[in-house]
Amino acid sequence: MPIRIPDRLPAANVLSRENIFVMTETRAINQDIRPMRVLLLNLMPKKIETENQLLRMLSNSPLQIGVDLLRIDNRPSKNTPQSHLEHFYYDFEQIKDQFYDGLIITGAPLGLTDFCDVVYWDKIEQIVEWSKSHVTSTLFLCWAAQAGLKILYSLDKRTRLEKLSGVYEHQNMGQFEPLVRGFDDVFLAPHSRYADFPLELIREKTNLKVLAGSEQVGMYLAVSPDRRQVFVTGHPEYDPDTLHQEYMRDLSVGIEPNMPVNYYPDNNPDNPPRATWRSHGHLLFSNWLNYHVYQLTPYDLNTLSAAGDTLTKDWED
């Protein structure tokens, strides 16, 4: 089933060219099934690219999914046309009385910025708190995972000496957890972060269930006991060339970044990179939509705030 997006959102053309079935608002209103409602809080610098990447991941589902785009930084954007933001994005005030089946909070290039110096930190805290009564399942990506751990578990920011950049192996630690259904025992995913998530720290300081990771990258995927919060510290949604774009950007601003690990064929940046994580990314987002959104969410979303922990399925561990 397709994703439901505004008629003129750029992703409509991008995804249609890839034979990905998107449904415009005009077509969608003729369907008499309840679409899933997913809110995308986009904090990434290249917002249109991130929209395309995440909508592609959400499109690989038998569900009809309505996607609302949210912004919380009303300063002029450095990397996205203001007209795009004004036309396609909601402000929190416009949606705070709404209920959603899913919320995705993206990464942000704020790995070297203390939380207290993040211009919209108060709004992030407000939205995470709001999600507890207005969203069935929240997916925190990369920087948002670190922010979510701070807000929900008071886990202080930990920063690596060097940026973790490249495509890394992960052990599947989730056994029969639905979120990792169909995962390989060992799988690849990109990372691009200074944030640090040591496995033992996560296990010691939170009640999260770690579902995938490694000694090298730490925790990659974890889920709360009620399965309503999912933390992903990497970027399974990335295009093949996203790490390359970031590498070239960081070189051009004089940061002297290390070359992304296990990424360029023959470790040569002149060779076009290939995606070795795409199937994992699609499976992760499909499993999230199926087991953490669709199968948990109440038919009447307005009952969500009263539902509390009765949403939890008693899946076998």
Ligand SMILES: CC(C)(COP(=O)(O)OP(=O)(O)OC[C@H]1O[C@@H](n2cnc3c(N)ncnc32)[C@H](O)[C@@H]1OP(=O)(O)O)[C@@H](O)C(=O)NCCC(=O)NCCSC(=O)CCC(=O)O
């Ligand atoms: C990454 C770049 C090169 C990006 O440079 P840009 O020219 O795009 O602009 P920028 O001023 O850095 O801002 C990028 C986006 O972050 C927003 N931004 C910047 N500072 C902010 C702050 N204090 N609070 C809230 N938002 C902030 C800007 O508004 C912009 O979003 P709009 O476009 O909407 O205006 C730069 O930030 C940089 O050199 N940073 C130091 C290296 C680094 O941190 N790289 C990323 C590491 S990876 C990472 O941080 C992932 C997370 C993690 O590691 O935990």
Ligand SMILES: N[C@@H](CCO)C(=O)O
């Ligand atoms: N890693 C991204 C930011 C979100 O993780 C960057 O270098 O811009």
